[in-house]
Amino acid sequence: MSKNVPEVTRRRSATGLLALAALLGVGAALVYAAQATLSSYVVTLLALMFLNIALAVSLTVTNGFAGLFSLGHPAFMTIGGYIAAVLTYPPARKDFMLPDLPAVLLTNQIPLLPALLAGGIIAAILAFLVGLPVLRLKGHYLAVATLGLIVIVQGLATNWSGLTRGGSGLNGIPRLTDIWWCFGFAALAIYVALRLKFSSLGRAMMATRENAMAAELSGVSTYRVRMLAFVIGAFFAAVAGGLMVHLITVVTPKTYSVVLAFNLIAMVVIGGSGSVFGAVLAAIALTGISEAARPLEESLNLYGLSQVIVALALILVLFFRPNGIMGGAEPRLLRRLF
Amino acid sequence: MSGPSVIQASNLTRRFGGLVAVEDYSLDLRERELVGLIGPNGAGKTTAFNLLTGITKLSSGRIVIAGEDMTGRAPNRLAQRGVARTFQNIRLFADLSVLENIMCGGHMRYGSSFFPTILQLPSFRRAEAKIARQARDIAELTDLAAIADRRAGDLSYGDQRRVEIARALAGEPRALLLDEPAAGLNPAETETLVGLIGKINTDLKVAVLVVEHDMHLVMGLCQRIQVLNRGKLIADGTPAEVQSSPAVIEAYLGTRRSAKTHA
Ligand SMILES: Nc1ncnc2c1ncn2[C@@H]1O[C@H](COP(=O)(O)OP(=O)(O)OP(=O)(O)O)[C@@H](O)[C@H]1O
Ligand SMILES: [Mg+2]
Numbered sequence: 001m002s003k004n005v006p007e008v009t010r011r012r013s014a015t016g017l018l019a020l021a022a023l024l025g026v027g028a029a030l031v032y033a034a035q036a037t038l039s040s041y042v043v044t045l046l047a048l049m050f051l052n053i054a055l056a057v058s059l060t061v062t063n064g065f066a067g068l069f070s071l072g073h074p075a076f077m078t079i080g081g082y083i084a085a086v087l088t089y090p091p092a093r094k095d096f097m098l099p100d101l102p103a104v105l106l107t108n109q110i111p112l113l114p115a116l117l118a119g120g121i122i123a124a125i126l127a128f129l130v131g132l133p134v135l136r137l138k139g140h141y142l143a144v145a146t147l148g149l150i151v152i153v154q155g156l157a158t159n160w161s162g163l164t165r166g167g168s169g170l171n172g173i174p175r176l177t178d179i180w181w182c183f184g185f186a187a188l189a190i191y192v193a194l195r196l197k198f199s200s201l202g203r204a205m206m207a208t209r210e211n212a213m214a215a216e217l218s219g220v221s222t223y224r225v226r227m228l229a230f231v232i233g234a235f236f237a238a239v240a241g242g243l244m245v246h247l248i249t250v251v252t253p254k255t256y257s258v259v260l261a262f263n264l265i266a267m268v269v270i271g272g273s274g275s276v277f278g279a280v281l282a283a284i285a286l287t288g289i290s291e292a293a294r295p296l297e298e299s300l301n302l303y304g305l306s307q308v309i310v311a312l313a314l315i316l317v318l319f320f321r322p323n324g325i326m327g328g329a330e331p332r333l334l335r336r337l338f
Numbered sequence: 339m340s341g342p343s344v345i346q347a348s349n350l351t352r353r354f355g356g357l358v359a360v361e362d363y364s365l366d367l368r369e370r371e372l373v374g375l376i377g378p379n380g381a382g383k384t385t386a387f388n389l390l391t392g393i394t395k396l397s398s399g400r401i402v403i404a405g406e407d408m409t410g411r412a413p414n415r416l417a418q419r420g421v422a423r424t425f426q427n428i429r430l431f432a433d434l435s436v437l438e439n440i441m442c443g444g445h446m447r448y449g450s451s452f453f454p455t456i457l458q459l460p461s462f463r464r465a466e467a468k469i470a471r472q473a474r475d476i477a478e479l480t481d482l483a484a485i486a487d488r489r490a491g492d493l494s495y496g497d498q499r500r501v502e503i504a505r506a507l508a509g510e511p512r513a514l515l516l517d518e519p520a521a522g523l524n525p526a527e528t529e530t531l532v533g534l535i536g537k538i539n540t541d542l543k544v545a546v547l548v549v550e551h552d553m554h555l556v557m558g559l560c561q562r563i564q565v566l567n568r569g570k571l572i573a574d575g576t577p578a579e580v581q582s583s584p585a586v587i588e589a590y591l592g593t594r595r596s597a598k599t600h601a
Contacts, residue, residue, distance in 0.1 A: 200469055201450065202455075204442060206433070206434060211431055218445070218506075219418045219445070
């Protein structure tokens with residue numbers, strides 16, 4: 001056989017690229033239409049939904065593909081949120097909001113994109129450091145460690161006042177994120193996840209999930225593969241956190257808590273662990289449900305109702321469809337494109 | 339028959355608390371050799387495999403694979419150096435298809451890393467094409483082509499055993515360790531398996547070490563046989579030599595008459 005890429009593969013990848021561009025175009029047209037016709041409240045809601053999609057999909061890489069049980073997303077989001085916020089904050093406001101910042105941070109302001117990347121990279125490094133010891137251990141140590149990480153990051157955000165303004169958090173963060181950022185980021189997360197899933201590297205992750213010993217003896221370094229899945233999740237979580245604080249314009253140590261970790265895991269499990277499409281559907285559904293429950297919560301004075309609904313949905317799905325809506329699969333259309 | 343050594347294991351010992359599961363086990367597996375490892379239940383055969391593949395840590399001993407000292411290295415390093423195996427209690431990637439299982443075996447040889455994968459670099463496309471083509475060839479060889487798209491966890495016992503072998507072959511091993519490959523197979527499946535092991539050994543030029551209770555199979559297939567009893571090697575020779583060894587007869591008749599002595 002020829003050493004180069006076979007003609008068929010190349011042609012297929014060209015049409016695949018066109019189809020992807022078309023899909024992206026349709027999405028963009030919908031976003032454009034939404035922005036033109038819907039209230040700014042609903043548009044913001046849609047933007048949050050896109051961020052939830054990105055979060056659920058990135059957690060699908062970590063927990064779904066590699067079979068890790070990470071609860072760390074809120075911790076990485078907090079880190080990404082604070083870092084991006086501090087970096088984009090106007091120096092004039094930093095003078096009285098965060099007077100104790102180091103001089104470099106106090107006098108400088110950078111655009112959103114590099115600020116997001118900075119948060120993402122620092123979270124990725126932190127995930128790497130946490131993973132070094134923890135990913136060598138078996139089973140659910142990672143769940144405990146990442147739970148601890150949420151507490152530690154919250155503690156840092158509360159007590160490292162010079163950088164974070166303590167428990168009162170940061171408000172008046174410039175509203176630099178809009179629905180386009182969130183749409184683009186969700187698309188990126190989906191793209192990366194699907195590219196991984198339909199690749200040798202992604203299969204190595206899933207092999208590690210299915211049977212770590214057999215994967216190891218097939219020459220897969222389960223440690224490295226898990227590390228990669230964990231770090232990718234952390235990076236996307238932190239960037240999503242950065243985007244989110246520039247959308248809702250505030251961040252406090254408690255903004256991203258264990259409850260959020262639970263909601264994201266519910267999305268991954270309801271969607272079908274390992275199914276990117278399932279995670280997207282579940283993220284849309286749960287965002288919608290929480291929003292629909294809000295007026296009910298207020299009128300009935302039943303705060304926490306949406307949380308109960310999410311938990312119930314999770315239990316029902318686990319009961320009737322233990323493998324989630326999609327199992328581990330993707331719709332045939334997506335499989336053909338990637 | 340005495341080509342270069344693929345696996346040179348010397349004086350492997352493993353203790354579990356007070357129990358010595360394997361004691362002073364040595365193996366010199368040469369290129370293109372087909373060696374049997376037999377012994378009564380609990381003799382330490384699987385533990386010996388676990389030591390040879392790095393899953394179980396050695397209490398003492400030394401393992402050299404294709405000339406490189408691999409003592410104490412991670413199992414995936416030993417696999418990369420060319421030792422593949424199957425498991426007595428099958429270990430498949432149950433939720434993946436048969437073909438995907440086989441492709442996983444090829445990852446360590448040809449798989450791309452993260453950025454080439456995400457960016458769809460030409461090197462990635464070539465690698466994926468190579469892995470897929472190789473997996474299809476192996477599926478053909480192992481008679482799995484017709485069920486290549488089935489979920490591995492849904493297959494019959496015999497088919498699952500062949501998937502394990504196929505996955506091992508995708509890593510292009512120098513040596514293949516088979517732990518009771520015929521267990522649970524019917525006579526027809528066993529016959530196919532014997533043919534397959536022969537093909538792997540002669541056509542693919544892979545050295546094979548096989549643990550098997552079916553004496554008929556072992557005696558017919560192997561050029562050399564090692565016998566373990568209570569963790570110790572009590573014989574190492576041709577089938578004829580082993581069968582006439584008093585220590586072996588004693589071990590089999592002395593411990594348990596139920597050991598399937600079809601020979
Ligand atoms: N992880 C372990 N911890 C403690 N003891 C073990 C462990 N693994 C094996 N053993 C013991 O070591 C001895 C050898 O077991 P092993 O599984 O290697 O035997 P085997 O020859 O493969 O037997 P079989 O023919 O039944 O598969 C047994 O007594 C077993 O109980
Ligand atoms: Mg055994």
